[in-house]
Amino acid sequence: MTVADLSILVGAGFLAGLVGYVTGLASIISYPALLFVGLGPLAANVTNTVALVAVGIGSFAKSGRDLVDHLGGRALARSGGAALAGGAVGALLLLVAPDGVFAVVVPYLVAFASIALLIQPRLRTWISGGVDRPVLWLICVFAVSVYGGYFGAGAGVAFVALALLVTSLPLPRAMILKSTLLGIANGVAAVGFMIFGPVEWAAVAAMGLGCLVGGWAGPPVVARLPVTALRIAIGVAGLGLAVWLAVS
Structure with missing residues (x-):
């Protein structure tokens, strides 16, 4: 892997860390x-997963204390x-x-x-009546994490x-929690x-460095964005990702 390739991965890691924190679409x-720098699909998938750990580390280092104070250590530990x-x-x-197990449903x-x-405001009232559902939350965290460990885009x-x-x-706190759990x-x-996997360690080091800085920069950016507009932007971007996954 050339110096140019590593430089590309550092830059891509920073963008992935920042965009991933703000929108949840790092991958x-x-x-x-x-x-692009030459990894095959499986190697890229596993290398991507290892490198993106740095996003959660960076964002939690920046704003994790606020999350612990709000949720409490036990609730956060159960979610983790x-x-x-x-x-x-x-x-x-x-x-x-086999390859492509989730390709149809993702x-x-x-x-x-x-x-x-x-449609979150109306849907929350319909699903939970406006109150927390801790058991449903843990079940769904497990299910989403299965997908996150398998591929993770979205x-x-x-x-x-x-x-x-x-x-x-x-x-804003949901974003910190999302980054931590992911x-x-x-x-x-x-x-x-x-x-057991074909991890490309040079790529992990380069992209992970960028992801760490991008994840650290994410919470201050989110704090300055209007909440409703951000929620809608994440939803629209997610729909775009769904279309891309369907046709790719």
């Missing part, structure tokens, strides 16, 4: 960048445990299941999460939609990929 930047278990299952599926899952974001959108539908978290799911998957 739409990072995964094509890895393919569900993400950990789901990420492990997703990583196992990627390593042992665009529909991402589209559903995106539409849920767009998993951030699903986490944000889930947080806004079944918890009372405001959008980082955990990616992290446990990354451990499996480090042992």
Whole structure:
């Protein structure tokens, strides 16, 4: 891998970290960048998962204290445990299941999460009656983390939609929680990929550096954006990703 390739990955990592934190769509930047510098689809997928762990580390280092103070350590630990278990299952599926297992359903899952974001105020009242649903939250965190550990494009959108539908978290804190849980799911998957998967370590180092800085820069950016406009923008971008996944 050349110096030019590594430079491209650092830049792509920063954009993926920032855009991924703000919109939940990091992989739409990072995964094509890895393919562009010559990695095959499987190597790009596992390398992408390992590198994106840095987004969660960066964003939690910047704003994690606020999340812990708001949720409490036990609630955050339960959510993290569900993400950990789901990420492990997703990583196992990627390593042992035939290629394309999720190819048919993934665009529909991402589209559903995106539409849920767009109509979130009404949908939250219909689903949860305006109150928190902790058991439903943990079940869904596990399910989304399975997908996050398997491939992950659009998993951030699903986490944000889930947080806004079944918890009372405001959008800025939902974004921090999304980044944290996705980082955990990616992290446990990354451990499996480090042992059994074709990880390209030079690419991980370059892209991970960019992702770390991008994730750290994400919370201040979100704090300055209008909440409703941001929610709609994430939903629209998610629909675009669903279309891209369906036709690619």
